[in-house]
Amino acid sequence: xxxTAGSHSDITGPRVREAALTLxxxxxxxxxxxxxxxxxxxxxxGALYNYTPDKQTLLFDLLQGHMDDLLSALADAPVQPTxxxxxxxxxxxxxxxxxxxxxxxxxxxxxxxNLTPENFAVIEDLRRxxxxxxxxxxxxxxxxxxxxxxxxxxxxxxxIAMLTGVNTWYRSGGRLSLxxxxxxxWDMVRKAVT
Amino acid sequence: xxxTAGSHSDITGPRVREAALTLxxxxxxxxxxxxxxxxxxxxxxGALYNYTPDKQTLLFDLLQGHMDDLLSALADAPVQPTxxxxxxxxxxxxxxxxxxxxxxxxxxxxxxxNLTPENFAVIEDLRRxxxxxxxxxxxxxxxxxxxxxxxxxxxxxxxIAMLTGVNTWYRSGGRLSLxxxxxxxWDMVRKAVT
DNA sequence: GTCTATACGAAGATAGAC
DNA sequence: GTCTATCTTCGTATAGAC
Numbered sequence: 041x042x043x044t045a046g047s048h049s050d051i052t053g054p055r056v057r058e059a060a061l062t063l064x065x066x067x068x069x070x071x072x073x074x075x076x077x078x079x080x081x082x083x084x085x086g087a088l089y090n091y092t093p094d095k096q097t098l099l100f101d102l103l104q105g106h107m108d109d110l111l112s113a114l115a116d117a118p119v120q121p122t123x124x125x126x127x128x129x130x131x132x133x134x135x136x137x138x139x140x141x142x143x144x145x146x147x148x149x150x151x152x153x154n155l156t157p158e159n160f161a162v163i164e165d166l167r168r169x170x171x172x173x174x175x176x177x178x179x180x181x182x183x184x185x186x187x188x189x190x191x192x193x194x195x196x197x198x199x200i201a202m203l204t205g206v207n208t209w210y211r212s213g214g215r216l217s218l219x220x221x222x223x224x225x226w227d228m229v230r231k232a233v234t
Numbered sequence: 235x236x237x238t239a240g241s242h243s244d245i246t247g248p249r250v251r252e253a254a255l256t257l258x259x260x261x262x263x264x265x266x267x268x269x270x271x272x273x274x275x276x277x278x279x280g281a282l283y284n285y286t287p288d289k290q291t292l293l294f295d296l297l298q299g300h301m302d303d304l305l306s307a308l309a310d311a312p313v314q315p316t317x318x319x320x321x322x323x324x325x326x327x328x329x330x331x332x333x334x335x336x337x338x339x340x341x342x343x344x345x346x347x348n349l350t351p352e353n354f355a356v357i358e359d360l361r362r363x364x365x366x367x368x369x370x371x372x373x374x375x376x377x378x379x380x381x382x383x384x385x386x387x388x389x390x391x392x393x394i395a396m397l398t399g400v401n402t403w404y405r406s407g408g409r410l411s412l413x414x415x416x417x418x419x420w421d422m423v424r425k426a427v428t
Numbered sequence: 429g430t431c432t433a434t435a436c437g438a439a440g441a442t443a444g445a446c
Numbered sequence: 447g448t449c450t451a452t453c454t455t456c457g458t459a460t461a462g463a464c
Contacts, residue, residue, distance in 0.1 A: 052429080068347060070264035073457060087430050089459070150344060153262060190418050191410070194403075198422060201399025202392050209391055216385070224384050228392060232422040246447085267439060280442075281448050289440070 053091045055081050057105075060098050065143035069099055069154045099151060100159040106144040107166035113137055114173060123181030124230070130174055131229050132222045134203045139218065142207050149204075171196055178233065187233045199229055249275050250285045251299075254292050259337035263293055263348045293345060294353040300338040301360035307331055308367060317375030318424070324368055325423050326416045328397045333412065336401050343398075365390055372427065381427045393423055 059080035063072045074095060078085040092098040117133055120126040138145045152160060175196040181187035189195045203225060210221060253274035257266045268289060272279040286292040311327055314320040332339045346354060369390040375381035383389045397419060404415060 066347070068262065068264050070262050071348065074459085075457080083429090084431060085458085086432085086460075090429060095458070153260070154265065190421060194410075194415075194418055195422070197399060197403055198396050198419065201402070202396040205391060205395025208395070209388075216388075221388075224388055225392065227384060228389070228426040231428065232426040234425065268441080269439080277447090278449060279440085280450080283441070284447060 052081065052083065052087075056088060056091045057098070057102060061102055061143050061147070064099065064102070064151060065146045069095075069147070069151045096154075096156060096159070099147075100155060100162075102144065103148050103151070103155070103159075103163050104166070106141070106148050107163060107170070109141075109144075110137060110170060111166060114170065123177055123184055123186050126177045127181065127187075127229065127233070128226055130177060131199075131203065131226045134200070135206055135222050135225060136218065138204055138207055139210055139212075145204065145207055171200065174199065181233070189233050195233065199232070202228070246275065246277070246281075247285045250282060251292070251296060255296055255337050255341070258293065258296070258345060259340045263289075263341070263345045290348075290350060290353070293341075294349060294357075296338065297342050297345070297349070297353075297357050298360070300335070300342050301357060301364075303335075303338075304331060304364060305360065308364065317371055317378055317380050320371045321375065321381075321423065321427070322420055324371060325393075325397065325420045328394070329400055329416050329419060330412065332398060332401055333404055333406075339398070339401055365394065368393065375427070383427050389427065393426075396422070 056077065059077050060072075063076055063080065074088055075085045077098075078088050081088070092101070114133065117129060120129045148163075152163065155163060175192050178187060178189050178192045178195055182189050182192065206221060206225065210216075212218070216224075250271065253271050254266075257270055257274065268282055269279045271292075272282050275282070286295070308327065311323060314323045342357075346357065349357060369386050372381060372383050372386045372389055376383050376386065400415060400419065404410075406412070410418075
């Protein structure tokens with residue numbers, strides 16, 4: 041695609057999404073105006089509509105992009121031979137991935153209710169797909185006699201809630217290193233399913 | 235206090251808070267207008283200002299009321315003799331209390347960022363007080379040799395995150411009864427700290 | 429692609445009548 | 447205590463010049 045001299049679509053577009061991500065995470069989708077986003081990017085409000093048809097789509101794109109990244113990264117992770125190894129890999133993967141993008145994680149479950157029903161359904165489907173990956177590990181482990189799990193659905197949600205909770209308190213450079221955090225959580229997960 | 239014939243302060247006041255709670259939980263604080271709240275209550279927008287000085291105070295009162303209820307209920311719970319019994323009681327108390335008022339729970343951590351800094355500090359202090367109650371149980375259990383906990387602070391936050399996660403999926407009348415849910419979570423908590 | 433200008437509606441909050 | 451009316455500000459989104 042040829043571009044004219046003054047065209048910055050491939051630079052400004054990502055900057056719009058970055059600014060929106062930061063502002064949505066800090067103040068919430070409904071509390072952020074297009075004018076604020078434009079100010080952060082350094083353009084006028086009207087110019088934003090070259091990069092998104094409306095504010096709703098901007099939110100949806102951020103959430104969908106995040107879920108796509110999550111599922112791709114999960115799919116790219118090395119395959120482990122046994123359910124306990126798979127569960128450990130999942131635990132460490134989840135913590136690391138989520139700590140790397142706290143803002144996207146934050147809006148991905150804080151702003152779900154600000155999606156239109158159609159957009160919500162899309163994100164929900166992606167989220168369920170991620171949960172099913174963990175549940176499959178728990179089921180395989182139970183079938184193999186390695187795990188003692190009363191209800192794989194609930195345990196799946198409980199583990200994910202516990203792990204995602206790391207984002208509420210972890211600060212890099214704090215008292216604990218990332219490997220230490222991973223080890224502590226893996227210890228709890230391992231014991232909880234045994 | 236004498237009241238005039240047309241005075242409904244003691245009826246309308248709570249109804250304003252109820253309507254605000256429901257609307258804030260459903261759409262988010264920033265997305266809800268005073269006019270919407272007034273419509274739900276059945277008065278004009280201007281009349282709301284007889285019951286709250288402004289929208290911010292309305293939110294703060296809801297959150298502070300919720301935290302006060304939580305800490306009172308915890309203080310009123312029967313005292314258990316040993317750390318494992320205390321932890322079981324805490325686990326069941328937390329699940330039951332939170333499932334009884336899902337809307338208040340929801341806004342109490344979704345709308346924290348919409349509080350003014352001063353109001354935020356007040357709510358944070360109350361939240362920390364609740365967390366310290368659980369941490370004290372974990373420390374006592376570790377000192378007594380009943381629990382195996384690497385880091386009491388993190389374990390406290392991990393347990394609370396896991397338990398509060400119940401609110402995201404539990405629906406009364408669903409597949410599992412409340413006692414069953416409590417039992418499943420207590421089983422996981424117990425194993426995770428042993 | 430970005431600007432300025434603006435259409436159009438709705439927000440929070442207040443004033444004064446009843 | 448509640449109403450109607452209103453002030454002032456701000457919201458999303460669009461139009462047309464450059």
